[in-house]
Amino acid sequence: MQPYRLLDETEQRFHQNFLHRNGNTQVTSLLTVPGCVSAVQARKAFAQLIADYPFLRQKIVPISSHRYGFVQVEDHVHATLCATQPPLCTDALLKLELNCLLGDQEGWRALVVPDPAVNRTHILLTRNHAISDGYSTARLVNSLTLYLGSTPSGADDLQPGAFHLRLHHWRESPIETGKASYADFLRLQVSADAAQRIGQLRETSGFTSNAIWGGVFAYSYLRHTGVPALDLFTAYSLRDPSGHAEPLSKACLIDVRKATFSAEPLDLMGCIERYGWVVSQDKAQLRAKVATPVRHVDVADNPTRPALAFTNTGLLDRFLTPPTGRVLGFSTLVNRSGGNYEFVLHLGRFNGTWHAALAFSSLKVHRAAACAFKSQIEAALCALPAAFNLP
Incomplete structure (x- = not known):
């Protein structure tokens, strides 16, 4: 078995609720920044983010019938153009992402929605609650804005529009939960x-x-x-x-x-x-x-x-x-x-x-x-x- 760290009591409780869809499932943070962020720019910024915050490059796997552990996964960030353009209303975006459930082992994902009409971008970062609290959220937001500000947009390999970001590991794994959400x-x-x-x-x-x-x-x-x-x-x-x-x-x-x-x-x-x-x-x-x-x-x-x-x-x-x-x-x-x-x-x-x-x-x-x-x-x-x- 791969090396792992057991979840502590709080992490375990949140992850079990996450698996059972029992109320404390996942955390979504909405961050609005100036400018239209490209997929290349976002990938570079998120690559730096997961390099600096190791808990973003791990999955949670069962260790025994009652315990779970963190296991490291490949940390390459992958961008995928959204099949349909998401709404630009921030509360509609939040509700959309809140109700799009993470896979059982998926730690996080991001949705990036540029709004050229007002020259700003909405970034929605969703995490399993076992890897998120208010303090870590604030630290992630600050670091992400710094990385975005220091990363030139460069040539984009995706068409203009909204796109998802997740680790390459999740792209090759089943991520559809098939479970309804009513948040x-x-x-x-x-x-x-x-x-x-x-x-x-x-x-x-x-x-x-x-x-x-x-x-x-x-x-x-x-x-x-x-x-x-x-x-x-x-x-x-x-x-x-x-x-x-x-x-x-x-x-x-x-x-x-x-x-x-x-x-x-x-x-x-x-x-x-x-x-x-x-x-x-x-x-x-x-x-x-x-x-x-x-x-x-x-x-x-x-x-x-x-x-x-x-x-x-x-x-x-x-x-x-x-x-x-x-x-x-x-x-x-x-x-x-x-x-x-x-x-x-x-x-x-x-x-x-x-x-x-x-x-x-x-x-x-x-x-x-x-x-x-x-x-x-x-x-x-x-x-x-x-x-x-x-x-």
Whole structure:
């Protein structure tokens, strides 16, 4: 057998969900850059990317009946012209790629869509969640923009238009999964006033932005549905903040924790306070490395309680090498087609703006219900006070 590295607990959990199409299947990041990127230019940039980030040139194979391992594969990048021109609307592109499933051993693929009319290119990078978290995504985005900027386009061997990129290994392997996917999402409109309120409340209360958003999320669902309780799962980074300059050898390094909002009546501020306390306790335990990670289940421990999830990829700008004008747009979403959560709130910040999306499975949630819940969250954001008045 080829040399391999066993997946750790988190990687294993994400990969099993990926194989079972159980909610945490794959991550798609949309990056918009200036200019029309050619296939030659993109191949060279991605070749440099996988040379610098070894986790992009590996597949995940079964080692035993219950364990999986990473195995290195050929790292030649291959480009294929799209049979039909994809849409130019960014959200339509994201939904298209979210629902185009990776093969069972395929680690990643990219879709490159030039838009000559506005002289920009959309790049969609899709990864198995076992090789992706918010931190590694930001590092990949920064490196890719640097490589694209230093690589002249050169003579192109493909006709103008959109094209796919993947390792040559996947081109010669079956990549059609034959499995349907039902991932959907809605963008939240975060007004300038709401963003200002979040900042003011963070400064006056001492709660983090995550605590405020998580409290708003839980409160909005309780108010929207009238359920007596819910479970809110949160993804935490396990990385050392001082290691940003170190080589990135591990692409997924997170833990998922659960907070239960029970039957006691909580107003908006009560939910923020409750979630802020949970976040501070979880972070303290993770730093101390004494707590046992919660088992990430397909449904809540109590099946009568709805399960929600919350993720924040953080501020992309702090990872970008100046000048930051090489990035015109950015967002990341996870395929939530398995329906193990009712909703997942994906957050990120870029260029001083909050980017928020509400992800769900169209098998489990009607789009009209998702729209109504989205409106409830937006209303709660607008109702945030500028200060937290403790009794």
